[in-house]
Amino acid sequence: TNALVAGLVPARRRGLYTGWFGVAFGTASVAGPLVGGLFVGLPGLGWRWCFLGVVPVALAAALLVRLAPHRAP
Structure with missing residues (x-):
């Protein structure tokens, strides 16, 4: 912060x-939903893969x- x-x-x-x-926050705000949507939309992968991608x-x-x-200090 x-x-x-x-x-x-x-x-x-x-x-x-x-x-x-700010650049990192903005990039993550855009890339997160895009990557999550990609995981959910691929055959064989579901919404649970979104959480495993954080590991x-x-x-x-x-x-x-x-x-x-x-x-x-």
């Missing part, structure tokens, strides 16, 4: 990071969090 960006990013770079956050994304996010360097 913007509060997270404001707390972690220096003031002179907040606009850039807020912009990228690789969650695993990748967990790996990135684990590999990220820890910075003390």
